[in-house]
Amino acid sequence: MNTPGMNPLAAQLADIIEPAPIGWFPPAWGWWVLLVLLLAVIGVATWWVRVWLQQRRLLLVADTLLDQALEQYQTTQDSQRYCQSLNQIMKRYWKACAPTATHVLSLSGNDWVETVMRAAPSSGLAKNTQQALAEGAYQPLHELKVNDLDQDVRRWLRKAKPAHIRRASQEPEHV
Template sequence: MMPDDPLSQLRDIHLPQTGGFWPPAPGWWVLAVALLIALVILVWAVRRRHSQNRWLRLAKAELASLERTAVKEPQWFTQLNALLKRVARARYPEENPEAQSGEQWAACLLRHLPDDRMAQQPVVDALVNSAWQPQPTAEPAQAIEFARTWLEAQKC
């Protein structure tokens, strides 16, 4: 080889170095922003639904407490009716359920049941009337079962 040969001074072909992992390409930035927005919306929706159904969780807890102390006395049926009225007031404030009593209140309870309204009519009438009768005609177990069914029908 000749020292003055210009071709001998050339190096072999070499590839350029890779760019590394940072900064990411613009597509990754767009994907990260989209995922972040989706995560924020998901958290917001879950929290909103959780807070909207708070009244239902509280009502179910109070119903469980009433179930543990179930007795066939007017005072117990009064407490159960009061619980159902609070739920109805939270769910249907335009109907003014706290001012209803007797047949009007029973009709309100039945109106907001999705299925088998007529099958529940005797239980509802007994539940409503047992709050003021000296000897209640309703059975606490049936009243609890109706209340549980009614509460489930009130979900948002």
């Protein structure tokens, strides 16, 4: 069955069978690696956002309590009550960040201030603020700079991250 113009040797060749197209599954190993990395990034980002939102909620509550304490001080001018309120707010924040560190919540005076400074040394609490936190709850302070004290405590709350507080809670106390 030679057709005119066709090479007789070509008739002996079998038809070429093309391979099947490459399917989409299973993907190559590079896609699997990319998928694992993407899931890891999503997991870390989700965890980070959750931690950030939790800290923001704690700070909002602390800010509200600080505003209330400042308003109460402005109406009563009771420095002892104001310093007690500041210490309580800071200890509530501490407890929310490190629930198992109950030994820190019983600290007072200079021991409390040293622990606070250990949690956020970069907060730069002024000497007057340190004195007010250590002594103000137990005796009236006549030269209380309320605005400076308020700003120092707010700055400490922002600098004292939950991880720093947990770390400061685990450090041995100075004897």
